[in-house]
Amino acid sequence: MVYINKSKDQLYKLKILGETARFDVCGNPSIPSSPGRHPPRHHFIYPAAGGNRCFRLFKVLQTNACEGNCFYCANRQARDFPRITFVPTELARLFMEYYRKGLVDGLFLSSAISKGPDQSQEEMLRTVEILRHRYRYRGYIHTKSLPGVHKDLIKRIYRLSDRVSLNLEVPGQEYLRKISPSKDFQKELLSGLTEISRINRHHPLPSGITTQLVVGAAGETDRELIKLSDKLYQELKLRRVYYSGFTPLKGTPLENKRSCPSWREFRLYQADFLIRKYRFRPEELLFDEEGRLPQNQDPKLAWAERHQDWFPLEINKASYWELMRVPGIGEVSSKRIVEARKSSKIKEPEQLKKLGVVVKRAEGFITLNGKYYHKSKPEPPRKVEEQLFLWEGI
């Protein structure tokens, strides 16, 4: 039974609506805090990467009083849980208090669906309008577009936001049926994201458009998730796809389902990185017969080890994109190598080290001025989270 509790104090509201907003991902996993700027321990302030600093997002739902009953969701109507709603003036004022005190750098606003998606989106829009017009707030706003909202509302939200996102959740209708049977993948989710992308093509948002996929709730494979992400990057020009590992919640039909292991979420981010930044095609990545990415190896190393015909690559001749395929060489070190080669040949592993190459990892795949430096001792396995640095802008 849904009830709206308006009598609780604002901190209590923020705690509940901030905590449930955590299921919306808007930054990479394991993002470190920037030195000397630890965000306060509030349930509604989340660190995200903004440029090369830690960006503190005031992340909150307008309401968690949902009329929907998605099987995995904390806000589902049938779950016994306190229901809270912010009125737009109250939420805008609260955000401004935190912003003016220098406690947050931007807003992430989402909502459950109450009295239909249009009505809920209107409430969010009202909050954002108050911020932009009454308080003349010019800072960062990431607004969630709700599934099935009218195109006019999408346009109005779009005009006032720095980033707009709409969660697709799964790779298609067959999977959506297993976790959100009342939603229509094509009509409510994909068509909404396509509309946002259409507007973005003419008037690009400063922080682009994004979506989120839930991992491990509906039986989808990594291959399907990565293929969908690639399509979204290529065709809808999304800035980012976020992967949110499924966590079973008490009081939901999926409460006894296994949670998504963190390594799976991390491998998806690595594979996503390769298709988005390194020009890998999804079909080049290694998946097992059940469509899973390897658990114990990062996807770039897995690809390199199975493409010995490609290697060793001569560092002084390889193109920028060829260098990007070498384990231990990333975007920054590729650029530096190309730049350094203009003045003289690179002859020593020490020189590569200075350019940011992880030589131990790269040496089995390269030659330096015709010389192969690879030592036979293999590099010890590294922790999953150390295998690819994912610090990026939100």
Ligand code: SF4
């Ligand atoms: S509509 Fe959204 S908020 Fe409501 S139950 Fe489904 S996923 Fe949760």
